[in-house]
Amino acid sequence: MWKSESMNRNNTPFLRAENIYKKFGSVTALEDVSLTVCLGEILAIAGDNGAGKTTLIKILSGVLKPDSGKLWIDGKEASDLTPAKAIKAGVSTVYQDLALGNTMDVTSNIFLGNERSAGGFLKKREMDEEARKLIADLDIHIQDVTVPVGSLSGGQRQGVAVARLISRSGKLLIFDEPTAAMGLKESRSVLKLIQKLAGDGYGVIMISHNLPQILQVSDRICIMRQGRVIGELAAAGSSLEEVEDLISGNEVESYGQE
Amino acid sequence: MGKNKNHDTSYTFILLGLLVLIIIVLSVSSPYFFNWKNVRNILNQSAIYLLLSIGMTFMISAGQIDLSVGAILGFTGMVMGLFIQGGMGTFPAVAAGLLVSFLIGLVNGLIVSYGGINSFIVTLSTMTILRGIILIKTNSKSMFGFGDAFTFIGSGSVGPVNLPIVISLLAAAAGAVILHRTKFGSYCLFIGSNEMALNRSGVSVRKYKSLIFAFCGLCAGAAGLIVTSRLNSAEPLAGQGFEMDAIAITILGGTDLKGGKGSVIGTIIACFILNVMKNGLTILSISSHYQEILTGVILLIAVRISESSQRKKREV
Numbered sequence A: 001m002w003k004s005e006s007m008n009r010n011n012t013p014f015l016r017a018e019n020i021y022k023k024f025g026s027v028t029a030l031e032d033v034s035l036t037v038c039l040g041e042i043l044a045i046a047g048d049n050g051a052g053k054t055t056l057i058k059i060l061s062g063v064l065k066p067d068s069g070k071l072w073i074d075g076k077e078a079s080d081l082t083p084a085k086a087i088k089a090g091v092s093t094v095y096q097d098l099a100l101g102n103t104m105d106v107t108s109n110i111f112l113g114n115e116r117s118a119g120g121f122l123k124k125r126e127m128d129e130e131a132r133k134l135i136a137d138l139d140i141h142i143q144d145v146t147v148p149v150g151s152l153s154g155g156q157r158q159g160v161a162v163a164r165l166i167s168r169s170g171k172l173l174i175f176d177e178p179t180a181a182m183g184l185k186e187s188r189s190v191l192k193l194i195q196k197l198a199g200d201g202y203g204v205i206m207i208s209h210n211l212p213q214i215l216q217v218s219d220r221i222c223i224m225r226q227g228r229v230i231g232e233l234a235a236a237g238s239s240l241e242e243v244e245d246l247i248s249g250n251e252v253e254s255y256g257q258e
Numbered sequence B: 001m002g003k004n005k006n007h008d009t010s011y012t013f014i015l016l017g018l019l020v021l022i023i024i025v026l027s028v029s030s031p032y033f034f035n036w037k038n039v040r041n042i043l044n045q046s047a048i049y050l051l052l053s054i055g056m057t058f059m060i061s062a063g064q065i066d067l068s069v070g071a072i073l074g075f076t077g078m079v080m081g082l083f084i085q086g087g088m089g090t091f092p093a094v095a096a097g098l099l100v101s102f103l104i105g106l107v108n109g110l111i112v113s114y115g116g117i118n119s120f121i122v123t124l125s126t127m128t129i130l131r132g133i134i135l136i137k138t139n140s141k142s143m144f145g146f147g148d149a150f151t152f153i154g155s156g157s158v159g160p161v162n163l164p165i166v167i168s169l170l171a172a173a174a175g176a177v178i179l180h181r182t183k184f185g186s187y188c189l190f191i192g193s194n195e196m197a198l199n200r201s202g203v204s205v206r207k208y209k210s211l212i213f214a215f216c217g218l219c220a221g222a223a224g225l226i227v228t229s230r231l232n233s234a235e236p237l238a239g240q241g242f243e244m245d246a247i248a249i250t251i252l253g254g255t256d257l258k259g260g261k262g263s264v265i266g267t268i269i270a271c272f273i274l275n276v277m278k279n280g281l282t283i284l285s286i287s288s289h290y291q292e293i294l295t296g297v298i299l300l301i302a303v304r305i306s307e308s309s310q311r312k313k314r315e316v
Helices: A053-060 A083-089 A106-110 A124-138 A155-165 A183-201 A210-215 A240-248 A253-254 B007-031 B037-062 B068-084 B090-115 B119-138 B148-155 B162-180 B183-200 B204-233 B241-252 B262-283 B290-315
Strands: A013-022 A029-039 A042-047 A068-073 A090-095 A172-176 A203-207 A219-223 A228-234
Touching: A013 A053, A029 A053, A029 A228, A042 A053, A042 A210, A042 A240, A053 A240, A083 A090, A090 A155, A090 B162, A106 A124, A106 A155, A106 A228, A106 B183, A124 A155, A155 A172, A155 A183, A183 A203, A183 A210, A183 B148, A210 A228, A210 A240, A219 A240, A219 B068, A219 B162, A228 A240, A240 B068, B007 B262, B007 B290, B037 B068, B037 B162, B037 B183, B037 B204, B037 B241, B037 B262, B068 B090, B068 B119, B090 B119, B090 B148, B090 B204, B090 B290, B148 B162, B162 B183, B162 B204, B162 B262, B183 B204, B241 B262, B241 B290
Parallel strands: A042 A203, A042 A219, A090 A172, A172 A203
Antiparallel strands: A013 A029, A013 A068, A219 A228
């Protein structure tokens, strides 16, 4: 709704997955899963525990290899994806643990593995300056980029993790339960950040258990059950009950028994 | 701005204050304390501990520990002694000895990183293995008589300053720059802070960890060079127990045993605190046994202060 007019909105999919299958031993984790994400949109993946959400994003970020199926990133086939290749292609994952060094300052965390340096010496001032800019662009409020990340709030920490991915030219950001274990205020700031990213033209895939949040933020909802995508809804106009029923597989009648 | 806040600046000032206080008290208590000859003596004594502690600061910052530095010190001394007695020139023998210390550290690091064994266990083993080799090789006897060029390194002087002082202070300055201003130092702290995050960022944690151990080994080797050349003798038990002093100095300096937080400046001040104290108590004719007790007490109090100031900052 609020983003449909965004100038950055692009209707060719940035990432496309087709007929993905994945088995762990005799357990089928993913069965014939297909999905697309465009830049500038937020795709939510919803489903109960064990529905295959995490396996799916691990495949999209190159951590796991699918048994069969095809992936395209930015129009190029990406069948032999590794985490490093995915990052290079612009697909980055914000892990649930955020992968931050709590004793290290904001700047070092943002530029981790991607430091500006000359002959091994860090260009600290230059990086601090850039970090301040990145953070301001994301509308995150961190007064001092030289404080340890461990002293920041959950929302600010999420912001630092996102700033790191963006500084590495991430275009599609995958969030794994971004608001899990967060308070109301922090959740709100993280959702705001996710919306801002989409508004700025980044693609977002977000896994969440929190259906009201999904309905509030996302453009499309991809619903998974037992390793399959069983439906895709436009968030606008869908009701909480509708989504819940799809996730749990409840028929309307079973409600009647209660 | 632009300053590294990874370590606790206020704690470093407390340490500095403590050092100044000890110096004032000793200067008032004894006329023999505050003069250049004695100061030089203190700096000279500090040199060995300073070298060991600089390496240990990197090690502990990375959340690792090296118990083998004392043994590496002794081993390096023996290697240099053997090479010189075998007819090798002073300079090549010193270079070869330092290379050996670097390689021992590197092997420690490779076993820790690639073998996945805890650094405490690996370096404990290295310590006993090296000490065993030294005792076998030397037949438990000390070697001596290495020539003037070699002894100059340990007891010669540049102007009014002894060479070990110059070497150790240069190493300390280099250590401070490397830990706080370079990529290597930053990764070292990050390994102590969140190894997995570093790995996920595409940085080879194994490579850097191995290099940190090699660096620590080299520092111990440099200390071995100074000990051996100062005494003009390679003692089989040289450096025994020094690893504990190095660990105590590093922790007292504000480096966190859990890793991720380290200060070379703090290590330098802490090293001087302990050595000034040792010297002062000797001047005041107080038994060195009391000094051991005092060291333990100071360490406990210091760590308590450091922890509490951290806790205040971490609670959001």
